[in-house]
Amino acid sequence: MTKPDIAQLAESVLEGNRGALARAITLVESRNPEHRRDAEQLLEALLPSTGDGIRIGVSGVPGVGKSSFIERFGVQLIEEDHSVAVLAVDPTSQRTGGSILGDKTRMERLSRMEKAFIRPSPAGETLGGVARRTREAMLVCEAAGFDVTLIETVGIGQSETTVSEMTDVFLLLLSPAGGDELQGIKKGVVELADIILVNKADGDLVASANQAAASYRNALRMLKPRDPDWQTKVGTCSAHTGEGIDEAWRLILELKRVMTDNGTIAARRDDQVLAWMWREVKESVVEALRRDPQLAERIPGLEAAVRQGEITPTAAARQLIEALLGERFGKAD
Numbered sequence: 001m002t003k004p005d006i007a008q009l010a011e012s013v014l015e016g017n018r019g020a021l022a023r024a025i026t027l028v029e030s031r032n033p034e035h036r037r038d039a040e041q042l043l044e045a046l047l048p049s050t051g052d053g054i055r056i057g058v059s060g061v062p063g064v065g066k067s068s069f070i071e072r073f074g075v076q077l078i079e080e081d082h083s084v085a086v087l088a089v090d091p092t093s094q095r096t097g098g099s100i101l102g103d104k105t106r107m108e109r110l111s112r113m114e115k116a117f118i119r120p121s122p123a124g125e126t127l128g129g130v131a132r133r134t135r136e137a138m139l140v141c142e143a144a145g146f147d148v149t150l151i152e153t154v155g156i157g158q159s160e161t162t163v164s165e166m167t168d169v170f171l172l173l174l175s176p177a178g179g180d181e182l183q184g185i186k187k188g189v190v191e192l193a194d195i196i197l198v199n200k201a202d203g204d205l206v207a208s209a210n211q212a213a214a215s216y217r218n219a220l221r222m223l224k225p226r227d228p229d230w231q232t233k234v235g236t237c238s239a240h241t242g243e244g245i246d247e248a249w250r251l252i253l254e255l256k257r258v259m260t261d262n263g264t265i266a267a268r269r270d271d272q273v274l275a276w277m278w279r280e281v282k283e284s285v286v287e288a289l290r291r292d293p294q295l296a297e298r299i300p301g302l303e304a305a306v307r308q309g310e311i312t313p314t315a316a317a318r319q320l321i322e323a324l325l326g327e328r329f330g331k332a333d
């Protein structure tokens with residue numbers, strides 16, 4: 001794209017043009033190195049118009065009801081005159097290819113609303129299970145005027161950390177089953193949560209949902225809160241009946257107020273941009289290694305040597321990095 005094209009695209013995104021928004025996200029997600037430069041230019045143009053929205057990460061194990069929750073929650077926010085962008089990241093979609101379709105149908109009402117934008121991100125290039133460009137896609141959405149961005153991610157461990165590194169609020173959904181165990185969710189993930197909601201609190205499951213919420217509340221007393229002014233809140237909700245969805249938004253607004261007043265949101269975002277820069281550096285180094293034909297040739301041999309214990313992983317890593325840096329900057333080797 002030429003410079004004026006990018007400027008034009010940026011302008012259309014800022015005007016809230018849907019086609020432009022979709023094109024812009026496709027551009028930031030592109031793996032073509034040339035597109036990368038265009039994407040950087042575009043993001044630079046959009047950056048001053050980002051930051052006003054609230055960024056919410058929604059996580060939980062497969063099937064806990066993340067998409068159903070977002071559908072309910074999103075529709076309600078739009079009825080309250082917000083505009084809602086949903087970025088769904090599914091680390092498993094690469095294999096099954098099915099869940100994204102499922103998301104579209106699960107968010108049927110929301111996806112038909114004018115003030116909603118739903119974008120499943122390909123998880124092909126992942127940073128801890130989150131598409132590498134999700135953060136940038138989120139910025140594009142904010143520039144297009146969306147004031148709430150929801151990022152759905154399947155709880156498989158690393159992805160929650162990555163999502164918490166790009167959002168203001170981290171919402172963890174749990175299921176009523178499991179009671180006092182943490183349902184295979186690592187303690188670290190619970191520690192990241194600002195708000196925990198036990199979903200599916202409807203029908204026969206109401207009692208066990210309440211019980212689960214009580215035991216989580218209890219368990220959380222033992223953990224150090226992520227923010228000194230905010231003890232992780234635990235509630236129940238039902239994405240089916242809509243029970244507790246209002247309360248979830250009220251909690252998010254309260255959390256936002258507390259964290260704005262004590263400077264946590266600003267501090268989190270501050271840390272996030274730097275963390276992201278370093279993630280990007282690491283990923284880019286690995287990518288450069290794999291893309292370099294000469295180095296790529298050495299990788300299988302080194303991997304085999306490491307597997308057979310002929311060389312330590314550390315030494316193999318050093319050899320690759322030295323080869324890369326040596327070629328790029330004329331240093332080492």
Ligand SMILES: Nc1nc2c(ncn2[C@@H]2O[C@H](COP(=O)(O)OP(=O)(O)OP(=O)(O)O)[C@@H](O)[C@H]2O)c(=O)[nH]1
Nearest residue numbers: 061062063064065066067068154199200238239240
């Ligand atoms: N009873 C009840 N069932 C629910 C509720 N929310 C979701 N479900 C059901 O749980 C199943 C999974 O819901 P999804 O919204 O797709 O869950 P998800 O967490 O997005 O799943 P993945 O994206 O595959 O990880 C569906 O059959 C939903 O109908 C709820 O509040 N109550």
Ligand SMILES: [Mg+2]
Nearest residue numbers: 066067103152
């Ligand atoms: Mg889903």
